[in-house]
Amino acid sequence: MRLGILNNGYKPQTKLLFTAVRLFSGQPMPDAAKLVFYRPDFYGARAKEFTHEAMRGQSAWSVADRELMAAYVSKVNSSAFCVGAHTATASRAYQDEKRVAAVLDDLDSADVEEPLRATLRMLGKLVAEGTVSAADMRAVLAAGATAEQVGDALAVCAAFNTTNRLADAFGFEVLSPAEFDAGAKYLLKRGYK
Amino acid sequence: MRDVKQAGYRALVERVLDGAGAASAEQRVRAFGDVGLAAPLDSLIDGVLARPGRVSEADFAAAKAAGFSEDQLFELVVCAAVGQSTRMYEAGLAALDEAASGGEDV
Numbered sequence: 007m008r009l010g011i012l013n014n015g016y017k018p019q020t021k022l023l024f025t026a027v028r029l030f031s032g033q034p035m036p037d038a039a040k041l042v043f044y045r046p047d048f049y050g051a052r053a054k055e056f057t058h059e060a061m062r063g064q065s066a067w068s069v070a071d072r073e074l075m076a077a078y079v080s081k082v083n084s085s086a087f088c089v090g091a092h093t094a095t096a097s098r099a100y101q102d103e104k105r106v107a108a109v110l111d112d113l114d115s116a117d118v119e120e121p122l123r124a125t126l127r128m129l130g131k132l133v134a135e136g137t138v139s140a141a142d143m144r145a146v147l148a149a150g151a152t153a154e155q156v157g158d159a160l161a162v163c164a165a166f167n168t169t170n171r172l173a174d175a176f177g178f179e180v181l182s183p184a185e186f187d188a189g190a191k192y193l194l195k196r197g198y199k
Numbered sequence: 200m201r202d203v204k205q206a207g208y209r210a211l212v213e214r215v216l217d218g219a220g221a222a223s224a225e226q227r228v229r230a231f232g233d234v235g236l237a238a239p240l241d242s243l244i245d246g247v248l249a250r251p252g253r254v255s256e257a258d259f260a261a262a263k264a265a266g267f268s269e270d271q272l273f274e275l276v277v278c279a280a281v282g283q284s285t286r287m288y289e290a291g292l293a294a295l296d297e298a299a300s301g302g303e304d305v
Contacts, residue, residue, distance in 0.1 A: 008259050011269045045270075048220065049277045052211040059207050064200050084252055128291075136283075137290040143298035153299045157201040157292065164208060164288040171280035174251035175243075 007037055008177040012044055033188045037178035038091065038169065053168070058198040060161040067158055069194070070099035071122055074106060075162045078126045081110050082133045085170035087178040092166075094183070094190040124149035125159045132160075133167055205292075212285055215278050221270035222278075230275040231282030239265055243272070244279045 007013055016024070020043050024035045042050030061072050073096035080088035093110065097103040108116035113126055124146045132138045146156055172178075181189070216227055229235045230244055239261040246254040262272055 008254075008256055009269045009273055011273060015269075044273070047214075048218070048274060049211075049215060049281075052207070052214050056204070056207040056211050059204055063203065086252075132287050132291055136287060138294045140294050140297035143291075143294045147298060153295060154201065156295050158204070160288055160291040160295070161201075161204040161208070163291070164284045167284040167287060168280045171247050171251045171283065172277065175247045175254040175276050175280070177254075 007040075007179075008175075012037075012041060012176060016040075016043060031188060031192075033185050036091070036181060036185070036189055037176070038087065038173065041172060041176065041178075053165075054198050056161075057165040057169075060158070060165045062197040065158040066152065066155050067122075068099070070096055072158075072162050073099050073193075074109060074122075075126060075129060075159055076166045077106065077110060078113075079129055079133055079163050079166045080170050082130045083167065083170040083174075085173050086180050087173045088166060088170050090180060090183075090186045091189055091193075094186040095193050098187070098190045099194055120149045121146075121151035121155070125151050125156065128156075129159060129163045132163060201292075208285075208288065212281060215274070215281055220274050221268060222274045226271070227274060227278045230278040231285075233279060233282065240267065240275065244275065247276055247279045248283050 023043075024040070027033075027035045042054050044050065046054075061076070062069065065072065067075075073092050077089060077092035077096050080092055089110075093106055096106045100106065105116070105118065109118055109126065113123060113130070116123070118126075128138055128142050128146045131142060143156065147153065151159075216231060217224065220227060222230075230240075233244060233248055236244055239258075243254065243258040243262050246258055259272060263269070267275075
């Protein structure tokens with residue numbers, strides 16, 4: 007990563023944890039995980055709590071749907087690390103790689119439920135333009151998403167717009183497909199806490 | 200559940216802006232709002248907000264040469280990213296509330 011403190015500035019017990027993860031999993035600790043261990047009282051602790059609530063907390067969206075939203079927001083932001091991580095996680099959660107690939111390739115033609123398609127479209131506009139209108143939201147509600155679901159999707163978007171920008175600004179190392187898949191298994195088992 | 204999520208988000212925002220930090224609270228507020236930043240920090244923060252994929256070692260090196268420590272830059276980049284997401288989150292929720300209440304666009 008571009009700041010030396012994010013590569014080497016960890017407390018001894020945290021470095022030991024990174025070593026243990028590498029030994030037991032056979033994979034290095036991804037930079038996304040390392041970031042939240044750096045001075046966790048400043049950012050990581052509360053970021054993890056919010057992200058876990060958005061991604062694994064109570065919602066009418068499935069975990070797979072929310073991982074797909076994370077992948078889609080990341081794609082609009084052109085964040086290679088996050089696209090890889092959440093494409094792998096959504097694919098594993100749905101047990102359907104083709105569905106995820108189709109949405110990321112062409113949302114309009116993908117075989118996906120209308121409330122989810124309309125929600126993803128709105129999130130894409132919000133990320134690309136920085137704002138959305140009441141008319142945009144009416145279109146999502148008319149497609150069948152509830153107001154509660156839209157609020158939940160906005161929380162996913164807030165979490166991953168931040169992570170996308172930190173990933174690219176700090177220079178997270180993009181992992182191999184096997185490493186992203188290992189991360190996906192972890193995220194589906196343990197979440198973001 | 201919206202209240203739970205918003206409360207969690209507010210806790211994050213309050214911490215990065217108001218808690219202890221290596222960067223001053225004033226610097227963090229400026230990075231969060233993307234306002235009133237001087238060169239070369241403005242270039243780094245603009246990059247985080249507009250084209251994070253093109254932020255480079257040189258952007259960080261220029262800010263360090265201007266006297267910012269790595270811990271200060273870590274905090275200011277986090278504040279900038281969280282600030283932009285906050286503006287998006289608030290704009291989305293406001294539009295949703297307007298749509299759900301039957302309001303018209305202004």
